[in-house]
Amino acid sequence: MVYRPNxxxxxxxxxxxxxxxxxxxxxxxxxxxxxxxxxIKTANENDYDVFLCITNWDKDKERxxxxxxxxxxxxxxxxxxxxxxxxxxxESNPIPAVGFESWIASKKICSVSTDxxxxxxxxxxxxxxxxxxxxxxxxxxxxSAAAVERNKGFxxxxxxxxxxxxxxxxxxxRFDISSGYELTKTLLQEHPDTDAIFSNNDVIALGVLDCxxxxxxxxxxxxGVIGFDNIRFSGLRQIQLTSINQPKYGIGxxxxxxxxxxxxxxxxxxxxxxxxxEPSLLCRMTTKKD
Numbered sequence: 001m002v003y004r005p006n007x008x009x010x011x012x013x014x015x016x017x018x019x020x021x022x023x024x025x026x027x028x029x030x031x032x033x034x035x036x037x038x039x040i041k042t043a044n045e046n047d048y049d050v051f052l053c054i055t056n057w058d059k060d061k062e063r064x065x066x067x068x069x070x071x072x073x074x075x076x077x078x079x080x081x082x083x084x085x086x087x088x089x090x091e092s093n094p095i096p097a098v099g100f101e102s103w104i105a106s107k108k109i110c111s112v113s114t115d116x117x118x119x120x121x122x123x124x125x126x127x128x129x130x131x132x133x134x135x136x137x138x139x140x141x142x143x144s145a146a147a148v149e150r151n152k153g154f155x156x157x158x159x160x161x162x163x164x165x166x167x168x169x170x171x172x173x174r175f176d177i178s179s180g181y182e183l184t185k186t187l188l189q190e191h192p193d194t195d196a197i198f199s200n201n202d203v204i205a206l207g208v209l210d211c212x213x214x215x216x217x218x219x220x221x222x223x224g225v226i227g228f229d230n231i232r233f234s235g236l237r238q239i240q241l242t243s244i245n246q247p248k249y250g251i252g253x254x255x256x257x258x259x260x261x262x263x264x265x266x267x268x269x270x271x272x273x274x275x276x277x278e279p280s281l282l283c284r285m286t287t288k289k290d
Contacts, residue, residue, distance in 0.1 A: 021069035023053045023079040030231040038252020059083035081105040096262035104145040112275045114246035116149035119279035124157025132196035136169035140200040180207025202227035225286040240285035
């Protein structure tokens with residue numbers, strides 16, 4: 001007979017199950033995959049296992065997982081909130097926790113993210129420098145703190161740089177290829193003068209590029225396209241997508257490091273930190289007119 005230790009029973013003795021939970025909305029998005037890789041490597045270096053939960057952007061699933069992982073007596077939680085009420089629920093529980101892009105949802109839990117506002121502003125600056133004048137946004141859902149901050153930064157950049165942009169040029173959908181494709185079709189019907197598109201992430205941008213190719217429109221030369229995240233696919237020769245880069249693996253490591261700091265101190269931080277990492281621009285062919 002092979003002996004397998006019961007982690008919950010072990011936790012009753014040591015007050016630790018040597019397990020943390022990661023609750024993310026979407027594992028198909030390469031951003032979450034790379035962040036999770038950083039978390040898992042750091043967890044393993046600390047002799048911890050990771051219990052991964054995917055909500056598929058469903059607030060009820062998120063609440064279910066919050067209940068479930070606490071019943072399993074995990075030592076801490078890393079989460080990207082889908083719902084503000086779930087953030088309030090976690091605030092009321094003393095378990096160590098760190099949020100990815102969670103500062104808008106909760107200022108009582110430490111948050112780590114790229115400076116999404118700055119990233120949006122960088123996108124507007126680049127489009128101006130590249131010679132585009134009438135940009136639009138293909139956005140993720142308004143429930144996403146990242147989408148909201150990226151749009152705010154981009155809009156402010158357009159105002160400061162005198163680009164022809166207003167809220168009628170913001171098209172809101174999901175963080176997926178089909179949403180990028182469908183919203184681009186609608187955008188070009190309603191605003192045929194559009195000469196640049198800021199996509200809230202690179203996955204959306206792939207849908208944008210697909211729509212432009214279908215219509216015989218050259219990305220870059222006729223309509224500039226810029227994404228956000230700099231996922232690995234973006235640099236492929238067939239794609240060459242200009243993108244705002246965020247240090248995804250590094251974010252995962254910082255999330256885990258901050259969580260383990262709380263676990264070692266056996267309490268959540270009294271004065272939660274907001275850690276903002278600087279984004280950078282990677283210019284490729286989709287924003288080159290020549």
